[in-house]
Amino acid sequence: MARMWCGGMICCPWCTKCGDIVPKQIILLYALTFLVFLPLICVNLRHSLYHLRLHDADEEETHLMTENDKRLVENGQIIKKYNESVIQNSQSGPSLHSEDMDVGITVITVSRNRHRKGGYRPQYLTQVVGRLLGLLNSTAKHSKLKYGLFVCNVDDHPETYDELKPLKILLPTFHMYQLKQDTKIDIFEKEKRDYIFCLEETLKRNALYAFLVEDDGYPHKDLIPVLERTIDSHIEQKALSEFSPKVLPRNVTYVKFYHPERLLGYINGEWERIPELISVSFVFGTLMTILYAHFILQWTRHNIRMMWFACVLYCGLVALFVGRVNLMELRRVSVQTYQVTSAPSCCTPAMLFPKQGGYEIVKRLSAVTCKRRYGKDTALEDIRRRYGYTALMVQPNLFKHIGLFSSLRKGIIDPFIV
Incomplete structure (x- = not known):
């Protein structure tokens, strides 16, 4: 067994003087971590x-x-490039069939910043459509599903929505309004009706899944493989049915692929977050204790108990101070490590609806009137609870909210809040 030095002499592992070193090491570790290293590392970490x-x-x-x-x-x-491939009848681009598809992806769009902010046009639709075309093209060879890509125009001044004009030549486009709308309707109710229209139009294309994406949600590069894994493992449960033929597909009404990051922390009212924090603390705290005892400290009951408690607390505090959102980014190391949980309320930038779930939501949401402080996302959550629907959420986010100009609030907002 290895020995430790104490007062210039070799002593045994059970020496009380050596044991006195442990609290000092713990204090030094905490001080360096929380007063030096983490502040330097995390000062710019949102x-x-x-x-x-x-x-x-x-x-x-x-x-x-x-x-x-x-x-x-x-x-x-x-x-x-996609436009050129269509003109030349190239087969290299993504196959975007309006029929015979598994997933219909519809981008819901409205013009932004019209006559405001010096005329700056953010052109979110162009960004999102281009990104989706690139992702579908890059994953086409390995994809298990067939996709359709659509645009749903819900702008109430459709004749002046210039950004859409070149895109609707390339992609099938649904129009909520054919001419300028002068009717006075609550903007939250209009948003709900627009959403129902886009969902219905997508479902009419006979897709097994309708994936509605708002035009200020920018897709992550992992979107398509994670989407397919979610459908296989958490909706159709193909992975389970290979071993157990009696396992039936899960009755999922919708799946969220985005939730505001400010609401994804450990202390945010979601019951599963606290057990998750405790689990992280115990697992990594125990591992840290084993490594510390093996390489630095000799095994004694007193020292190990003290170190285990200190390490568990240390790991919990590190997780809390660094932030759950930032730690969740480590899950992007593989498609298999993305987490699927029950879905909280709020926000609809990216939602996947199985066909039956989509029709249920259309029926229930059509019977609800939305208004200020009761938007469509709140109505969706009320419907889910009232009828016992199953709603899931994929983490970390597969979309980034880029909407600096809000069509709902008629002004500039912080995209990190929504």
Whole structure:
């Protein structure tokens, strides 16, 4: 057994003087971690407790517009290539059938920032459509499902929505309104009716799944493989049925692929988050104790108990201070490590509806009137609870909210809040 030095002499592992070193090491570890290392690492890490917003609103807005322009150039080129492949009848592009498809992806769109902010047009629709075309093309060889891509125009001034005009030549487009609308209707009720219209139109294309994406939700590169894995493992349960033929498909009404990051922390009212934090603390705290005891400290009952408690608490605090959202990013290491949980309420930028679930939502949501402080997302949650529907959510997010200009609030918003 290895020995430790104490006062210039070799001593046994059970020496009380050596045991006195443990509290000092714990204090040093905590001090260096929470007062030095984490503040340096996390000061610019959004959703950590150390994050500081050092930039003013105008500077951050300019930064977001710059990122927006970069995405626009990149995805504009993808659309251009797709357009050329369609003109040349090329088979290299993604096969986007309006019939004989498994998943119908519909981008719900409305013009943004019309006659505001110096005429700057963010062109979210171009970015999202280009991104989806690129993802479908890059995964076409390995994809198990067939996809259809549609655009659903719910702008109440359709004749002046210039961004849509070149895209509707390429993709099937549904129009909620054919002419300018002058009717006075609550904007939250209009949003609900628009959503129902787009969902119904997608379901009419005879797809097994309707995937509704709002045009300010920018897809992550893992979207298609994670989507297919979610359908296989959590809706149709094909992975289970290979071993147990009696397992029936799960009755899922809808699946969310986005939830505001500010609501994804450990302390946010979702009951499963606290057990998750405790599990992280115990697992990594125990592992840390084993490593510490093996390489640094000799095994004694007193020392090990003290170190185990200190390490469990340490790991829990690190997770809490770094932030659950940032730790969840580690799950992107593989498609298999994405987490599927029950869905909380709020927000509908990216929703997958199995056919039966979609028709149920159309029927129930049509009977509800939305208004201020009772939007369609709140109505969806009330319907889910009232009728006992199953709703799931995939984490981490497969979409990034890029909507700096809100059509609902008629102004500029912080995209990290929604």
